[in-house]
Amino acid sequence: MTISTIKSRPIYPGLSPDLNARSNIIVCDKAGAAAVTELFSRADATFAKRSTVFIADALQETEAATARKDLAPATLEILPSLSAGIVRLREFLDNAPMGLRLYAAGTEPLIGSVVQAAADYGIDHLSIRTEHRGSLMRRVQCVHCKGFTENVTTNPVTCSHCGLTLFVRDHYSRRLAAFQGVCIDAENPGDVPPMEAIYQ
Amino acid sequence: MSGFPLRRVRVAEVEQVAARIKRFRFVDIDNAPLSQFSGGSHISVVMHSGDRLMRNPYSLMGSPTDTSSYQISVLHCGADSRGGSKFMHENVAVGSELEISQPLNLFPPVRLAKKHVLVAGGIGITPFMSMMNELDALRSDFELHYGVRSLEDGAYCKYLQSRYGSRVNVYRQDQGQMIPLDAILGEQRLGTHMYVCGPKPMIDWALQTAELQGWPQENLHSEQFSAPPPGKPFVVKLAKSGREIAVKGHQSILEALEEHGVDASFLCRGGACGQCETGVIACDGYIDHNDHFLSEAERVGGKKIMICMSRIQTGSITLDL
Protein backbone atom coordinates (compact mmCIF):
# COMPACT_ATOMS: atom_id res chain seq x y z
CA MET A 1 0.00 0.00 0.00
CA THR A 2 1.38 3.38 -0.96
CA ILE A 3 1.08 6.58 1.03
CA SER A 4 -0.99 9.23 -0.74
CA THR A 5 -2.00 12.84 -0.26
CA ILE A 6 -5.38 12.06 -1.84
CA LYS A 7 -8.01 11.85 0.89
CA SER A 8 -10.20 9.24 -0.74
CA ARG A 9 -7.33 6.77 -1.01
CA PRO A 10 -8.31 4.03 1.48
CA ILE A 11 -5.98 2.93 4.26
CA TYR A 12 -5.92 -0.57 5.66
CA PRO A 13 -4.82 -0.61 9.31
CA GLY A 14 -4.43 -4.38 9.58
CA LEU A 15 -6.58 -7.14 11.09
CA SER A 16 -7.26 -7.10 14.81
CA PRO A 17 -9.72 -9.37 16.58
CA ASP A 18 -13.03 -8.02 17.95
CA LEU A 19 -13.25 -10.27 20.99
CA ASN A 20 -16.85 -9.20 21.67
CA ALA A 21 -18.28 -10.08 18.28
CA ARG A 22 -20.61 -13.05 18.42
CA SER A 23 -19.46 -14.11 14.97
CA ASN A 24 -16.58 -13.10 12.72
CA ILE A 25 -16.97 -13.11 8.95
CA ILE A 26 -13.66 -13.00 7.14
CA VAL A 27 -13.19 -12.68 3.39
CA CYS A 28 -9.69 -13.18 1.99
CA ASP A 29 -7.66 -14.38 -0.96
CA LYS A 30 -4.64 -16.67 -1.02
CA ALA A 31 -2.21 -14.00 0.22
CA GLY A 32 -4.75 -12.63 2.70
CA ALA A 33 -5.21 -16.09 4.28
CA ALA A 34 -1.78 -15.66 5.90
CA ALA A 35 -3.04 -12.50 7.62
CA VAL A 36 -6.04 -14.48 8.89
CA THR A 37 -3.77 -17.14 10.35
CA GLU A 38 -1.87 -14.37 12.15
CA LEU A 39 -5.16 -12.85 13.33
CA PHE A 40 -6.16 -16.20 14.86
CA SER A 41 -2.80 -16.48 16.60
CA ARG A 42 -3.47 -13.11 18.26
CA ALA A 43 -6.79 -14.28 19.75
CA ASP A 44 -7.96 -17.33 21.72
CA ALA A 45 -9.22 -20.56 20.15
CA THR A 46 -12.86 -19.66 20.72
CA PHE A 47 -12.35 -16.66 18.45
CA ALA A 48 -11.56 -18.96 15.51
CA LYS A 49 -14.53 -21.14 16.45
CA ARG A 50 -16.80 -18.12 16.12
CA SER A 51 -15.30 -17.32 12.73
CA THR A 52 -16.32 -18.13 9.17
CA VAL A 53 -13.66 -17.66 6.49
CA PHE A 54 -14.46 -17.30 2.82
CA ILE A 55 -11.35 -17.73 0.67
CA ALA A 56 -12.31 -16.17 -2.65
CA ASP A 57 -9.46 -17.38 -4.84
CA ALA A 58 -8.54 -20.25 -7.15
CA LEU A 59 -6.60 -22.68 -4.93
CA GLN A 60 -4.62 -25.80 -5.80
CA GLU A 61 -5.66 -28.93 -3.91
CA THR A 62 -2.54 -28.73 -1.71
CA GLU A 63 -3.12 -25.03 -0.99
CA ALA A 64 -6.70 -25.78 0.03
CA ALA A 65 -5.51 -28.53 2.36
CA THR A 66 -2.98 -26.19 3.97
CA ALA A 67 -5.65 -23.52 4.44
CA ARG A 68 -7.99 -26.05 6.09
CA LYS A 69 -5.26 -27.04 8.49
CA ASP A 70 -4.07 -23.47 9.24
CA LEU A 71 -7.51 -21.98 9.74
CA ALA A 72 -9.09 -24.72 11.83
CA PRO A 73 -11.29 -24.64 13.89
CA ALA A 74 -12.93 -21.84 11.87
CA THR A 75 -15.65 -22.71 9.39
CA LEU A 76 -13.97 -22.50 5.99
CA GLU A 77 -15.52 -22.15 2.55
CA ILE A 78 -13.42 -21.92 -0.59
CA LEU A 79 -14.96 -20.04 -3.50
CA PRO A 80 -13.34 -20.20 -6.95
CA SER A 81 -13.13 -16.43 -7.57
CA LEU A 82 -13.60 -13.00 -6.04
CA SER A 83 -17.02 -12.57 -7.62
CA ALA A 84 -18.17 -15.97 -6.35
CA GLY A 85 -16.88 -15.00 -2.90
CA ILE A 86 -18.89 -11.78 -2.91
CA VAL A 87 -22.06 -13.63 -3.99
CA ARG A 88 -21.54 -16.01 -1.05
CA LEU A 89 -20.87 -13.10 1.35
CA ARG A 90 -24.12 -11.39 0.32
CA GLU A 91 -26.06 -14.61 0.79
CA PHE A 92 -24.59 -14.88 4.27
CA LEU A 93 -25.30 -11.27 5.24
CA ASP A 94 -28.91 -11.55 4.02
CA ASN A 95 -29.85 -13.44 7.18
CA ALA A 96 -27.26 -12.16 9.63
CA PRO A 97 -28.10 -10.23 12.83
CA MET A 98 -26.14 -7.45 14.55
CA GLY A 99 -23.17 -8.62 16.56
CA LEU A 100 -21.06 -9.86 13.67
CA ARG A 101 -17.74 -8.33 12.73
CA LEU A 102 -16.60 -8.23 9.13
CA TYR A 103 -12.93 -8.57 8.09
CA ALA A 104 -11.24 -8.44 4.67
CA ALA A 105 -7.64 -9.36 3.82
CA GLY A 106 -5.97 -9.47 0.44
CA THR A 107 -5.69 -7.28 -2.63
CA GLU A 108 -7.37 -3.90 -2.87
CA PRO A 109 -10.02 -5.14 -5.33
CA LEU A 110 -10.96 -7.82 -2.80
CA ILE A 111 -11.15 -5.42 0.15
CA GLY A 112 -13.00 -2.86 -1.98
CA SER A 113 -15.56 -5.42 -3.14
CA VAL A 114 -16.24 -6.52 0.44
CA VAL A 115 -16.67 -2.90 1.59
CA GLN A 116 -18.93 -2.20 -1.39
CA ALA A 117 -21.18 -5.22 -0.75
CA ALA A 118 -21.31 -4.56 2.99
CA ALA A 119 -22.62 -1.02 2.42
CA ASP A 120 -25.83 -2.54 1.04
CA TYR A 121 -26.35 -4.14 4.44
CA GLY A 122 -25.80 -0.92 6.36
CA ILE A 123 -22.30 -1.90 7.49
CA ASP A 124 -20.14 1.21 7.92
CA HIS A 125 -16.82 0.91 6.07
CA LEU A 126 -14.94 2.07 9.18
CA SER A 127 -16.28 -0.90 11.12
CA ILE A 128 -14.70 -3.37 8.69
CA ARG A 129 -11.21 -4.50 9.74
CA THR A 130 -8.95 -4.66 6.72
CA GLU A 131 -5.42 -5.70 5.82
CA HIS A 132 -3.73 -5.39 2.47
CA ARG A 133 -1.76 -8.45 1.36
CA GLY A 134 -0.33 -9.59 -1.93
CA SER A 135 -0.41 -7.77 -5.25
CA LEU A 136 -0.81 -3.99 -5.49
CA MET A 137 -3.09 -4.42 -8.50
CA ARG A 138 -6.04 -2.07 -8.78
CA ARG A 139 -9.52 -1.96 -10.21
CA VAL A 140 -9.76 1.14 -12.39
CA GLN A 141 -12.77 2.96 -13.76
CA CYS A 142 -12.25 4.96 -16.94
CA VAL A 143 -13.83 8.37 -16.22
CA HIS A 144 -14.56 8.74 -19.96
CA CYS A 145 -16.40 5.54 -20.95
CA LYS A 146 -17.14 4.46 -17.31
CA GLY A 147 -15.89 0.94 -18.10
CA PHE A 148 -13.93 -0.99 -15.45
CA THR A 149 -10.52 -2.47 -16.11
CA GLU A 150 -9.65 -5.24 -13.65
CA ASN A 151 -6.27 -6.28 -12.21
CA VAL A 152 -4.38 -3.19 -13.36
CA THR A 153 -0.65 -3.45 -12.58
CA THR A 154 0.74 -0.61 -14.70
CA ASN A 155 0.50 3.16 -14.84
CA PRO A 156 -0.56 4.37 -17.33
CA VAL A 157 -2.88 1.61 -18.49
CA THR A 158 -4.99 1.07 -21.59
CA CYS A 159 -8.75 1.15 -20.93
CA SER A 160 -10.05 -2.33 -21.73
CA HIS A 161 -13.27 -0.80 -23.08
CA CYS A 162 -12.57 2.40 -25.06
CA GLY A 163 -8.83 1.97 -25.59
CA LEU A 164 -7.79 5.38 -24.19
CA THR A 165 -4.50 5.51 -22.32
CA LEU A 166 -5.39 6.22 -18.70
CA PHE A 167 -3.37 7.77 -15.91
CA VAL A 168 -4.34 5.85 -12.75
CA ARG A 169 -5.04 8.26 -9.94
CA ASP A 170 -5.26 7.72 -6.17
CA HIS A 171 -8.84 9.04 -6.28
CA TYR A 172 -10.99 6.17 -5.05
CA SER A 173 -14.71 5.51 -5.04
CA ARG A 174 -16.05 3.23 -2.31
CA ARG A 175 -19.36 2.95 -4.13
CA LEU A 176 -17.64 1.67 -7.28
CA ALA A 177 -14.76 -0.05 -5.46
CA ALA A 178 -12.39 1.40 -8.04
CA PHE A 179 -9.68 3.98 -8.63
CA GLN A 180 -10.16 6.67 -11.23
CA GLY A 181 -8.38 6.53 -14.61
CA VAL A 182 -8.05 9.75 -16.61
CA CYS A 183 -6.93 10.10 -20.25
CA ILE A 184 -3.22 10.92 -20.12
CA ASP A 185 -2.74 12.28 -23.63
CA ALA A 186 -5.83 14.44 -24.10
CA GLU A 187 -3.73 17.56 -24.85
CA ASN A 188 -1.21 15.92 -27.18
CA PRO A 189 -2.60 12.62 -28.48
CA GLY A 190 0.11 10.02 -28.61
CA ASP A 191 2.32 11.84 -26.09
CA VAL A 192 2.32 8.98 -23.61
CA PRO A 193 4.95 8.30 -20.95
CA PRO A 194 6.25 4.72 -20.77
CA MET A 195 4.07 2.23 -18.89
CA GLU A 196 5.59 1.39 -15.55
CA ALA A 197 4.64 -1.76 -13.70
CA ILE A 198 4.13 -0.03 -10.35
CA TYR A 199 1.11 -1.98 -9.08
CA GLN A 200 2.65 -5.46 -9.28
CA MET B 1 -17.85 33.31 16.60
CA SER B 2 -20.44 33.58 19.33
CA GLY B 3 -22.14 35.93 16.92
CA PHE B 4 -24.72 33.42 15.83
CA PRO B 5 -27.85 35.26 14.92
CA LEU B 6 -30.17 35.08 17.88
CA ARG B 7 -33.88 35.16 17.34
CA ARG B 8 -36.47 36.73 19.60
CA VAL B 9 -39.39 34.49 20.37
CA ARG B 10 -42.55 34.75 22.42
CA VAL B 11 -43.83 31.94 24.61
CA ALA B 12 -47.17 30.87 23.13
CA GLU B 13 -47.93 27.95 25.41
CA VAL B 14 -46.70 26.39 28.64
CA GLU B 15 -47.92 23.00 29.78
CA GLN B 16 -46.98 20.90 32.80
CA VAL B 17 -46.44 17.53 31.09
CA ALA B 18 -45.03 15.54 34.01
CA ALA B 19 -44.25 16.01 37.70
CA ARG B 20 -41.15 18.17 37.10
CA ILE B 21 -41.33 18.77 33.36
CA LYS B 22 -42.85 21.69 31.51
CA ARG B 23 -43.34 21.98 27.77
CA PHE B 24 -42.82 25.41 26.20
CA ARG B 25 -43.94 26.47 22.73
CA PHE B 26 -42.14 29.42 21.12
CA VAL B 27 -43.25 31.52 18.14
CA ASP B 28 -41.26 34.19 16.37
CA ILE B 29 -41.89 37.62 17.86
CA ASP B 30 -43.25 38.85 14.49
CA ASN B 31 -44.80 35.49 13.65
CA ALA B 32 -42.20 34.98 10.90
CA PRO B 33 -41.46 31.35 10.02
CA LEU B 34 -38.68 29.69 12.03
CA SER B 35 -35.99 27.59 10.32
CA GLN B 36 -36.58 23.94 9.63
CA PHE B 37 -34.37 21.62 11.64
CA SER B 38 -33.37 17.96 11.60
CA GLY B 39 -34.40 15.29 14.08
CA GLY B 40 -32.22 15.34 17.21
CA SER B 41 -31.43 19.10 17.05
CA HIS B 42 -31.34 21.50 19.97
CA ILE B 43 -31.39 25.26 20.48
CA SER B 44 -29.78 27.40 23.15
CA VAL B 45 -32.12 29.53 25.21
CA VAL B 46 -30.62 32.76 26.53
CA MET B 47 -31.72 33.54 30.05
CA HIS B 48 -31.17 36.65 32.11
CA SER B 49 -31.78 35.65 35.68
CA GLY B 50 -30.97 38.56 37.95
CA ASP B 51 -27.43 39.57 37.05
CA ARG B 52 -26.66 36.17 35.57
CA LEU B 53 -26.54 35.35 31.90
CA MET B 54 -27.08 31.72 30.93
CA ARG B 55 -27.55 29.91 27.66
CA ASN B 56 -28.83 26.42 28.21
CA PRO B 57 -29.26 23.96 25.35
CA TYR B 58 -32.66 22.27 25.00
CA SER B 59 -33.68 19.68 22.43
CA LEU B 60 -36.36 20.58 19.93
CA MET B 61 -39.41 18.37 19.88
CA GLY B 62 -42.26 18.31 17.41
CA SER B 63 -42.05 18.08 13.67
CA PRO B 64 -38.77 19.22 12.05
CA THR B 65 -40.74 20.63 9.11
CA ASP B 66 -43.14 22.70 11.22
CA THR B 67 -41.77 26.23 10.99
CA SER B 68 -44.66 27.90 12.82
CA SER B 69 -43.30 27.14 16.30
CA TYR B 70 -40.60 25.34 18.29
CA GLN B 71 -41.24 23.22 21.35
CA ILE B 72 -38.90 22.27 24.15
CA SER B 73 -39.39 20.39 27.40
CA VAL B 74 -37.50 21.42 30.50
CA LEU B 75 -36.92 19.32 33.60
CA HIS B 76 -36.84 21.32 36.85
CA CYS B 77 -33.47 20.31 38.23
CA GLY B 78 -34.57 20.56 41.87
CA ALA B 79 -34.27 22.98 44.76
CA ASP B 80 -30.50 23.18 44.51
CA SER B 81 -30.64 24.33 40.88
CA ARG B 82 -30.25 28.07 41.02
CA GLY B 83 -29.70 27.87 37.29
CA GLY B 84 -31.68 27.92 34.11
CA SER B 85 -34.22 25.17 34.53
CA LYS B 86 -35.53 26.85 37.67
CA PHE B 87 -35.71 30.13 35.74
CA MET B 88 -37.69 28.50 32.93
CA HIS B 89 -40.12 26.91 35.39
CA GLU B 90 -40.62 29.91 37.65
CA ASN B 91 -40.10 33.01 35.52
CA VAL B 92 -41.23 32.07 32.04
CA ALA B 93 -44.95 32.15 31.23
CA VAL B 94 -47.21 32.64 28.21
CA GLY B 95 -46.29 36.00 26.71
CA SER B 96 -42.70 36.01 28.01
CA GLU B 97 -40.06 36.98 25.45
CA LEU B 98 -36.78 35.10 25.10
CA GLU B 99 -33.81 34.85 22.77
CA ILE B 100 -32.88 31.55 21.17
CA SER B 101 -30.06 30.38 18.89
CA GLN B 102 -30.42 28.65 15.55
CA PRO B 103 -30.95 24.87 15.77
CA LEU B 104 -27.81 22.73 15.97
CA ASN B 105 -27.69 18.96 15.58
CA LEU B 106 -25.04 16.83 17.27
CA PHE B 107 -27.32 13.79 17.48
CA PRO B 108 -28.75 13.10 14.03
CA PRO B 109 -30.12 9.71 13.00
CA VAL B 110 -27.95 7.94 10.42
CA ARG B 111 -29.84 8.05 7.13
CA LEU B 112 -28.30 4.84 5.76
CA ALA B 113 -29.19 2.76 8.81
CA LYS B 114 -31.50 -0.20 8.23
CA LYS B 115 -33.13 0.28 11.61
CA HIS B 116 -32.91 2.62 14.60
CA VAL B 117 -33.10 1.48 18.25
CA LEU B 118 -33.73 4.49 20.50
CA VAL B 119 -32.99 4.22 24.22
CA ALA B 120 -34.20 7.05 26.48
CA GLY B 121 -34.10 7.66 30.20
CA GLY B 122 -36.23 10.39 31.80
CA ILE B 123 -35.80 13.81 30.22
CA GLY B 124 -33.52 12.08 27.67
CA ILE B 125 -36.71 11.43 25.68
CA THR B 126 -36.65 14.95 24.20
CA PRO B 127 -34.25 14.56 21.23
CA PHE B 128 -36.12 11.40 20.24
CA MET B 129 -39.41 13.30 19.93
CA SER B 130 -38.25 15.09 16.77
CA MET B 131 -36.16 12.12 15.66
CA MET B 132 -39.18 9.78 15.70
CA ASN B 133 -41.22 12.39 13.87
CA GLU B 134 -38.61 12.48 11.13
CA LEU B 135 -38.05 8.71 10.98
CA ASP B 136 -41.78 8.07 10.84
CA ALA B 137 -42.18 10.52 7.94
CA LEU B 138 -39.33 8.75 6.11
CA ARG B 139 -40.98 5.39 6.87
CA SER B 140 -37.76 4.28 8.54
CA ASP B 141 -37.86 1.32 10.86
CA PHE B 142 -37.43 2.29 14.53
CA GLU B 143 -38.29 1.24 18.06
CA LEU B 144 -38.14 3.24 21.29
CA HIS B 145 -37.23 1.90 24.73
CA TYR B 146 -38.06 4.53 27.32
CA GLY B 147 -37.31 4.17 31.01
CA VAL B 148 -39.25 6.40 33.46
CA ARG B 149 -39.38 6.58 37.25
CA SER B 150 -43.19 6.43 37.18
CA LEU B 151 -45.96 7.49 34.83
CA GLU B 152 -46.19 10.79 36.75
CA ASP B 153 -42.49 11.49 36.21
CA GLY B 154 -42.25 10.37 32.59
CA ALA B 155 -43.34 12.85 29.94
CA TYR B 156 -45.33 11.91 26.83
CA CYS B 157 -45.73 8.18 27.59
CA LYS B 158 -49.40 8.05 26.56
CA TYR B 159 -48.91 10.37 23.60
CA LEU B 160 -46.04 8.30 22.22
CA GLN B 161 -47.87 5.02 22.67
CA SER B 162 -50.97 6.28 20.92
CA ARG B 163 -48.96 7.80 18.08
CA TYR B 164 -46.41 5.05 17.44
CA GLY B 165 -48.16 1.99 18.91
CA SER B 166 -46.07 -1.09 19.54
CA ARG B 167 -42.88 0.67 18.43
CA VAL B 168 -42.90 2.42 21.82
CA ASN B 169 -41.93 0.46 24.95
CA VAL B 170 -42.17 2.18 28.34
CA TYR B 171 -40.44 0.72 31.41
CA ARG B 172 -41.57 1.92 34.86
CA GLN B 173 -38.95 1.91 37.59
CA ASP B 174 -41.68 2.15 40.29
CA GLN B 175 -42.92 -1.24 39.05
CA GLY B 176 -39.44 -2.71 38.96
CA GLN B 177 -39.32 -2.73 35.18
CA MET B 178 -35.88 -2.47 33.57
CA ILE B 179 -34.99 -1.99 29.92
CA PRO B 180 -34.01 -5.53 28.79
CA LEU B 181 -31.26 -4.16 26.61
CA ASP B 182 -29.36 -7.44 26.23
CA ALA B 183 -32.41 -9.13 24.75
CA ILE B 184 -33.30 -6.09 22.64
CA LEU B 185 -29.85 -5.80 21.09
CA GLY B 186 -29.52 -9.56 20.74
CA GLU B 187 -31.98 -9.82 17.89
CA GLN B 188 -31.56 -6.77 15.68
CA ARG B 189 -31.01 -6.99 11.96
CA LEU B 190 -27.68 -6.09 10.41
CA GLY B 191 -27.28 -2.35 9.83
CA THR B 192 -29.17 -1.33 13.00
CA HIS B 193 -27.95 1.75 14.90
CA MET B 194 -28.50 2.42 18.60
CA TYR B 195 -29.00 5.91 20.07
CA VAL B 196 -29.06 6.63 23.78
CA CYS B 197 -29.88 9.77 25.74
CA GLY B 198 -30.34 9.96 29.49
CA PRO B 199 -28.37 10.13 32.71
CA LYS B 200 -24.64 9.45 32.34
CA PRO B 201 -24.69 6.03 34.08
CA MET B 202 -27.44 4.93 31.70
CA ILE B 203 -25.51 6.09 28.66
CA ASP B 204 -22.38 4.28 29.83
CA TRP B 205 -24.38 1.13 30.53
CA ALA B 206 -26.10 1.13 27.14
CA LEU B 207 -22.90 1.73 25.19
CA GLN B 208 -21.08 -0.96 27.11
CA THR B 209 -23.89 -3.47 26.70
CA ALA B 210 -23.89 -2.90 22.94
CA GLU B 211 -20.13 -3.18 22.72
CA LEU B 212 -20.13 -6.47 24.62
CA GLN B 213 -22.69 -7.74 22.12
CA GLY B 214 -20.27 -7.01 19.34
CA TRP B 215 -21.90 -3.85 18.02
CA PRO B 216 -19.37 -1.67 16.17
CA GLN B 217 -18.67 1.83 17.52
CA GLU B 218 -19.91 3.27 14.24
CA ASN B 219 -23.43 2.01 15.05
CA LEU B 220 -23.58 3.59 18.52
CA HIS B 221 -24.61 7.18 19.25
CA SER B 222 -25.24 9.07 22.46
CA GLU B 223 -26.07 12.51 23.73
CA GLN B 224 -25.53 13.58 27.30
CA PHE B 225 -27.35 16.58 28.77
CA SER B 226 -24.40 17.96 30.62
CA ALA B 227 -24.33 21.34 32.33
CA PRO B 228 -21.13 22.96 33.52
CA PRO B 229 -20.62 21.88 37.11
CA PRO B 230 -20.03 24.68 39.62
CA GLY B 231 -16.84 24.97 41.66
CA LYS B 232 -14.62 27.53 43.37
CA PRO B 233 -13.94 30.97 41.88
CA PHE B 234 -10.69 31.41 39.93
CA VAL B 235 -9.01 33.83 37.54
CA VAL B 236 -8.64 33.57 33.77
CA LYS B 237 -5.80 35.56 32.18
CA LEU B 238 -6.10 36.30 28.47
CA ALA B 239 -2.64 36.18 26.89
CA LYS B 240 -3.45 38.27 23.81
CA SER B 241 -5.32 41.15 25.43
CA GLY B 242 -3.63 40.93 28.81
CA ARG B 243 -7.02 41.05 30.53
CA GLU B 244 -7.85 39.22 33.73
CA ILE B 245 -11.36 37.94 34.28
CA ALA B 246 -12.78 36.46 37.46
CA VAL B 247 -14.82 33.29 37.01
CA LYS B 248 -17.43 32.96 39.75
CA GLY B 249 -18.21 29.65 41.36
CA HIS B 250 -21.48 29.20 39.50
CA GLN B 251 -20.09 30.28 36.13
CA SER B 252 -18.30 28.45 33.37
CA ILE B 253 -15.23 30.14 31.83
CA LEU B 254 -17.30 30.73 28.70
CA GLU B 255 -20.08 32.42 30.67
CA ALA B 256 -17.60 34.63 32.50
CA LEU B 257 -15.97 35.68 29.21
CA GLU B 258 -19.38 36.50 27.74
CA GLU B 259 -20.35 38.50 30.81
CA HIS B 260 -17.26 40.65 30.22
CA GLY B 261 -17.93 41.05 26.51
CA VAL B 262 -15.19 38.71 25.29
CA ASP B 263 -16.20 36.97 22.08
CA ALA B 264 -15.33 33.29 22.45
CA SER B 265 -16.35 30.59 20.07
CA PHE B 266 -18.89 27.91 21.04
CA LEU B 267 -21.60 25.68 19.64
CA CYS B 268 -23.04 23.04 21.95
CA ARG B 269 -22.12 24.43 25.38
CA GLY B 270 -22.19 20.85 26.58
CA GLY B 271 -18.60 19.70 26.06
CA ALA B 272 -19.46 17.62 23.00
CA CYS B 273 -18.77 19.50 19.79
CA GLY B 274 -15.19 20.72 20.22
CA GLN B 275 -15.87 24.26 19.04
CA CYS B 276 -14.76 26.01 22.24
CA GLU B 277 -11.37 24.25 22.46
CA THR B 278 -8.87 26.79 23.77
CA GLY B 279 -5.11 26.64 24.18
CA VAL B 280 -3.71 26.72 27.73
CA ILE B 281 -0.51 28.75 28.04
CA ALA B 282 -0.03 28.44 31.77
CA CYS B 283 -1.99 27.06 34.68
CA ASP B 284 -1.19 27.02 38.38
CA GLY B 285 -4.21 24.95 39.32
CA TYR B 286 -5.52 21.51 38.49
CA ILE B 287 -7.85 21.37 35.45
CA ASP B 288 -11.17 19.55 35.92
CA HIS B 289 -11.92 18.35 32.40
CA ASN B 290 -15.71 17.98 32.32
CA ASP B 291 -16.09 17.63 28.54
CA HIS B 292 -16.62 14.53 26.39
CA PHE B 293 -14.37 15.81 23.62
CA LEU B 294 -10.68 15.81 24.54
CA SER B 295 -8.78 12.54 24.43
CA GLU B 296 -7.13 11.13 27.52
CA ALA B 297 -3.73 12.12 26.10
CA GLU B 298 -4.91 15.70 25.54
CA ARG B 299 -6.21 15.91 29.11
CA VAL B 300 -2.94 14.71 30.55
CA GLY B 301 -1.06 17.05 28.21
CA GLY B 302 -2.79 20.02 29.85
CA LYS B 303 -2.39 22.22 26.76
CA LYS B 304 -6.09 22.40 25.89
CA ILE B 305 -9.32 23.16 27.72
CA MET B 306 -12.98 23.14 26.67
CA ILE B 307 -14.12 26.40 28.21
CA CYS B 308 -17.86 25.64 28.08
CA MET B 309 -17.56 22.87 30.67
CA SER B 310 -14.17 22.70 32.33
CA ARG B 311 -12.66 24.78 35.11
CA ILE B 312 -9.70 24.76 37.46
CA GLN B 313 -9.96 23.94 41.13
CA THR B 314 -8.26 27.09 42.29
CA GLY B 315 -5.66 29.66 41.23
CA SER B 316 -5.33 31.09 37.75
CA ILE B 317 -5.13 29.87 34.17
CA THR B 318 -3.69 31.72 31.16
CA LEU B 319 -5.52 31.08 27.91
CA ASP B 320 -4.48 31.68 24.32
CA LEU B 321 -7.22 34.27 23.80
Ligand SMILES: Cc1cc2nc3c(=O)[nH]c(=O)nc-3n(C[C@H](O)[C@H](O)[C@H](O)COP(=O)(O)OP(=O)(O)OC[C@H]3O[C@@H](n4cnc5c(N)ncnc54)[C@H](O)[C@@H]3O)c2cc1C
Ligand atom coordinates in the same frame (compact mmCIF):
# COMPACT_ATOMS: atom_id res chain seq x y z
C1 LIG C 1 -27.36 18.98 23.73
C2 LIG C 1 -28.15 19.18 25.00
C3 LIG C 1 -29.55 19.07 24.96
C4 LIG C 1 -30.31 19.27 26.12
N1 LIG C 1 -31.66 19.12 26.05
C5 LIG C 1 -32.40 19.26 27.17
C6 LIG C 1 -33.83 19.09 27.15
O1 LIG C 1 -34.42 18.85 26.10
N2 LIG C 1 -34.50 19.23 28.31
C7 LIG C 1 -33.87 19.51 29.51
O2 LIG C 1 -34.55 19.63 30.54
N3 LIG C 1 -32.54 19.66 29.56
C8 LIG C 1 -31.79 19.55 28.42
N4 LIG C 1 -30.43 19.74 28.50
C9 LIG C 1 -29.83 20.14 29.77
C10 LIG C 1 -30.01 21.64 29.96
O3 LIG C 1 -29.30 22.36 29.01
C11 LIG C 1 -29.54 22.14 31.32
O4 LIG C 1 -28.26 21.67 31.57
C12 LIG C 1 -30.47 21.71 32.40
O5 LIG C 1 -31.76 22.28 32.19
C13 LIG C 1 -29.95 22.15 33.73
O6 LIG C 1 -29.85 23.53 33.74
P1 LIG C 1 -29.94 24.37 35.05
O7 LIG C 1 -29.46 25.70 34.64
O8 LIG C 1 -31.24 24.32 35.74
O9 LIG C 1 -29.04 23.50 35.87
P2 LIG C 1 -27.86 23.72 36.78
O10 LIG C 1 -26.96 22.58 36.62
O11 LIG C 1 -28.27 24.12 38.14
O12 LIG C 1 -27.31 24.97 36.07
C14 LIG C 1 -26.50 24.95 35.05
C15 LIG C 1 -26.00 26.36 35.10
O13 LIG C 1 -26.16 26.89 36.41
C16 LIG C 1 -24.92 26.96 37.07
N5 LIG C 1 -25.07 26.36 38.43
C17 LIG C 1 -25.11 25.07 38.74
N6 LIG C 1 -25.21 24.90 40.06
C18 LIG C 1 -25.25 26.11 40.64
C19 LIG C 1 -25.34 26.60 41.98
N7 LIG C 1 -25.39 25.79 43.03
N8 LIG C 1 -25.37 27.92 42.17
C20 LIG C 1 -25.31 28.77 41.15
N9 LIG C 1 -25.22 28.36 39.87
C21 LIG C 1 -25.17 27.05 39.61
C22 LIG C 1 -23.97 26.24 36.21
O14 LIG C 1 -22.69 26.79 36.25
C23 LIG C 1 -24.57 26.43 34.86
O15 LIG C 1 -24.29 27.65 34.32
C24 LIG C 1 -29.66 19.56 27.35
C25 LIG C 1 -28.27 19.68 27.38
C26 LIG C 1 -27.51 19.48 26.24
C27 LIG C 1 -26.01 19.61 26.31
Ligand code: FES
Ligand atom coordinates in the same frame (compact mmCIF):
# COMPACT_ATOMS: atom_id res chain seq x y z
S1 FES D 1 -19.05 24.55 22.94
FE1 FES D 1 -19.12 22.50 22.25
S2 FES D 1 -17.52 21.60 23.42
FE2 FES D 1 -17.66 23.58 24.23
